[in-house]
Amino acid sequence: MNTGELADRYRDYLRCLNDRRWDELDDFVAEDVVYNQRALGLDDYRGMLQSNVDAIPDLVFTPGLLLAQGDMIACRLEFDCTPVAPILGFEPDRSRVSFAEHVFYAFRDGKIARIWSLIEPVGGDRAARA
Amino acid sequence: MNTGELADRYRDYLRCLNDRRWDELDDFVAEDVVYNQRALGLDDYRGMLQSNVDAIPDLVFTPGLLLAQGDMIACRLEFDCTPVAPILGFEPDRSRVSFAEHVFYAFRDGKIARIWSLIEPVGGDRAARA
Secondary structure, eight states, X not given: OOXXXXXXXXXXXXXXXXXXXXXXXXXXXXXXXXXXXXEOOHHHHHHHHHHHHHHOTTOOOEEEEEEEXXXXXXXXXXXXXXXXXXXXXXXXXXXXXXXXXXXXXXXXTTEEEEEEEEEOOTTHHHHHHO | OOXXXXXXXXHHHHHXXXXXXXXXXXXTEEXXXXXXXEEOOXXXXXXXXXXXXXXXXXXXXXXXXXXXXXXXXXXXXXXXEOOOSXXXXXXXXXXXXXXXXXXXXXEETXXXXXXXXXXXXXXXXXXXXX
C-alpha cells in the first residue's frame, strides 16, 4: 500500500466510525491493537469508542491535518459537538464544545496495530473563552 | 525541499532547542509564527520555550515518532525530565516525570510558520502509577 492508499484507508476507517458500523471495525483495527502503550485489544477499543459516542451522540471524526508516511498515519482530528453525559472529566451543559485529538497510528497488514493519542481537554476552548 | 530534507531540517531545529541556541531560532521559525491558532510571533515563541527550559533545565526534545509529508511535519516528542519549578499546572517534587507532546508543523520557505501542539499533562504518567 502506498501512502496515498494508506491515507484513503484511514479515511475509510473514519467513515466507519462516523457511520457507527461497529461490526466492521475489525476490517480496520487489529485484534491485538495497542492504545497508548496499553494492550487494549479490538473488543475493548470498540467499547471505548462506543462509550465516547454514548456520551457524545453527535461526535463526528473530522481530519483537520493528515500525514501518511511508510506504515504510519498522523492526524489532527477536530471535534465540534454536544456532550450529553460526563466524558473525560467534562460535565456537559448541552452547549457545543470544540476540541482536538492528535493521534498517530502504525498500520500492520493494512490494519491499525498501534495508536498513540493525546486529546485536548473537552471544553478547553469554552474554558479559554470564559 | 523533499520530505527527507524537511525531516532533517526539523531534526536540526530540535538540536537547536536542545543546545539552547536561542539566537539561531530565527533560522528555523518564521517571524509571524502561529501557535495553536494564536499569532504568537517569534519573540513570544522563543520566550515560551525559554520559560519551559527555566522550569525544566534538563528538558531534551526527543522525536519518538516523526512523519514528513509535503510542507508538514508531525512528531511525537517524548520527554523524560525533572521539573524544578511549577509548569503547566504541575507542582514539581524533584522526581523524574515522563510525558509526550504531539505536534504538527507547517513549514513555509523552510521555516516553521504554524504549530498545532497538544501536551500530555506533566506528571500524568506518575499520576497514573499512583
